[in-house]
Amino acid sequence: MKSILKRAWAEISLDAVENNFKEIKKHIEKTSEKGVKIMAMVKADAYGHGAPYIAAALRDAGADFFGVSSIDEAVQLRNASIDTPVMITGYTPAEFIKTAIENDVSLTVYNLYNAEKISAVARKCGKNAKVHIKIDTGMNRLGFLAETASECEKSIEDISKVAALEGLEIEGTYTHFSDADGETEDYTRLQFSRFNKMLGMMDARGIPHGLRHCLNSAGIIRFSEYALDMVRPGLILYGLLPSRDMKTDIKLVPVMALKAAVSQIKEVTAGAEISYGRTAKLQKDSTLAVLPIGYADGLQRRLSGNYSVTVAGRKAPITGRICMDQTIVDVTGIPDVCEGDEAVIFGDGSYDKAPEIEALADAAGTVNYEICCIIGKRVPRLYFRNDRLVGRLNYILNKP
Numbered sequence: 277m278k279s280i281l282k283r284a285w286a287e288i289s290l291d292a293v294e295n296n297f298k299e300i301k302k303h304i305e306k307t308s309e310k311g312v313k314i315m316a317m318v319k320a321d322a323y324g325h326g327a328p329y330i331a332a333a334l335r336d337a338g339a340d341f342f343g344v345s346s347i348d349e350a351v352q353l354r355n356a357s358i359d360t361p362v363m364i365t366g367y368t369p370a371e372f373i374k375t376a377i378e379n380d381v382s383l384t385v386y387n388l389y390n391a392e393k394i395s396a397v398a399r400k401c402g403k404n405a406k407v408h409i410k411i412d413t414g415m416n417r418l419g420f421l422a423e424t425a426s427e428c429e430k431s432i433e434d435i436s437k438v439a440a441l442e443g444l445e446i447e448g449t450y451t452h453f454s455d456a457d458g459e460t461e462d463y464t465r466l467q468f469s470r471f472n473k474m475l476g477m478m479d480a481r482g483i484p485h486g487l488r489h490c491l492n493s494a495g496i497i498r499f500s501e502y503a504l505d506m507v508r509p510g511l512i513l514y515g516l517l518p519s520r521d522m523k524t525d526i527k528l529v530p531v532m533a534l535k536a537a538v539s540q541i542k543e544v545t546a547g548a549e550i551s552y553g554r555t556a557k558l559q560k561d562s563t564l565a566v567l568p569i570g571y572a573d574g575l576q577r578r579l580s581g582n583y584s585v586t587v588a589g590r591k592a593p594i595t596g597r598i599c600m601d602q603t604i605v606d607v608t609g610i611p612d613v614c615e616g617d618e619a620v621i622f623g624d625g626s627y628d629k630a631p632e633i634e635a636l637a638d639a640a641g642t643v644n645y646e647i648c649c650i651i652g653k654r655v656p657r658l659y660f661r662n663d664r665l666v667g668r669l670n671y672i673l674n675k676p
Contacts, residue, residue: 284536284569286657288325290333290666292515292529297337299526300496300509308503313487315341315363317510319349324574324648325514325532326657326669328356334513335360343508347372350381363408363448366418373397373405382406382447386418391438398443408448409435409485413470414463415454422451422470432477439483448487448506449475456494457519464495468502494518497526515624516644520634530633532648533623534655536569538587538615541607551596551604556581558595562608565592567619570601574651575621576640583639586620586630587613622647 297316304312316339317323322330331342331353342358344350345366353362363382370393376383377398385391385407398405411431412419420431439446451471455463471490478485489506491499496507497518511518515530544564550556565587571577580598584591585605592605607613623630637644653671660666 284534284567284573284655286325286651286655287533287535288329288657288659289529289531290329290659290661292531293325293330293333293513294337295527295529296513296515296531297334297339297509299528300507300512301338303524303526304496304500304503304507307500312503313340313506314338315343315489315506315508316513317343317508318353319343319345319365319510320649321349323511323514323645324651326659327352328358329657329659329667329669330513331356331358331360341506343510347376347381351375351379354379354381365410370397374401377401377403377405380406382408384408384410384418385438385444386410386412386420388434388437391441391444395441395443401443404443404445406445406447407438408450408487409438409446411449411451411471411474413451413467413474415452415467417452419451420474422474428470428474428477431474432481432483435478436481436483446484446486448489449478449485450487450489450508453490453492453495453499456492456498457522461498464499468499492518494522497522497524511645514648516633516648518645530624532633532651533630534574534621534651535623536567536585536603536619536621538565538613538617538619539568539602540566541613541615542566549596551580552599553597556596560608562595562606563610563613564595565605565607565613565619567603567605568601569621569655570599570603572600572652573655574647575603576650578640579636583636584631586623587617592619 316334318327318331321327341361343363343365347368350362368383373394374397394405410419411422413422421427453464453467475485487506488504491507493510493512515528542564544562546558546560548558569575577598584593587607588610590610592607595604595606620630622633622636633644633647637647657669
């Protein structure tokens with residue numbers, strides 16, 4: 277523990293994860309029919325929070341499915357003893373379809389060619405492959421096109437051929453909303469009507485659709501009446517809103533705080549130039565602190581001179597360019613700062629007056645999604661329940 281805490285680390289609250297899941301479930305049950313399943317999205321290493329620990333906490337909280345983006349992410353969950361249904365929402369290369377079938381992982385079917393490949397492998401394995409039909413209602417990413425009448429006709433013909441293939445079990449049919457957090461509701465409602473139309477066409481052809489699902493995090497907040505059979509929360513599981521302007525009665529708690537130790541304190545005279553490129557010049561005698569965290573850890577270089585961390589409950593501006601492994605902050609006027617003290621890069625907005633992740637995202641000109649996803653793999657994740665350390669994930673040493 278001490279060896280980890282002397283550099284940079286992320287603190288993950290499993291209590292917050294459980295709270296967020298229960299709040300989402302309560303919201304869905306309040307605004308839609310009961311019995312709606314929840315697919316917890318844990319792709320991208322659970323949005324940077326550490327998939328094995330997060331998935332275990334969500335499984336225990338009652339998650340019905342897990343959503344990932346790749347076969348490796350799916351197998352990682354199986355290797356972590358997660359036996360809950362897992363679905364890959366993205367592309368799976370042909371040579372890995374067998375691995376998915378053997379691990380009882382559901383695959384996305386987004387065109388006839390893709391389905392035929394899955395069918396061929398399934399027949400060789402002598403097992404059915406579970407699949408979810410992806411309908412593209414306006415994202416124009418993966419999926420059977422469904423914007424125009426001619427596209428719908430072509431897609432339903434292909435989907436009927438998919439349904440006739442041997443070795444496929446249609447477990448679900450879904451779409452994805454591209455603008456559920458947008459300023460207006462019109463496009464999302466249009467996408468839902470297109471999805472409904474395709475479901476009706478499938479029913480008319482006698483094509484099974486299985487579990488119907490379309491709501492992502494923003495959709496759950498704004499369009500919970502579209503919950504259908506299953507919803508797919510992602511970012512809100514981690515206590516973050518898809519848009520800062522969104523209003524919700526879901527009581528979310530941020531899950532991650534990013535911290536670093538103070539490695540050196542130094543008194544530097546006025547006129548000194550700081551870090552690479554000498555982009556900062558001290559206007560007065562100053563006290564500087566060096567933090568062992570940099571852009572290789574996810575503290576983006578564009579934050580140089582544009583963001584303040586928190587040390588001893590007070591703002592410490594980043595001074596000069598952020599380096600790959602280290603960052604310099606100005607702690608002038610902050611009393612009794614010592615080597616080994618904690619600097620909070622972001623937290624939940626309450627801990628020691630730390631900034632929220634949204635403040636860092638704003639300063640970096642990006643979204644909170646990206647910030648938590650790009651926290652580097654040499655930053656260990658420390659897991660807490662009731663303020664007690666219950667686990668840690670060290671990617672570099674590849675061990676808990």
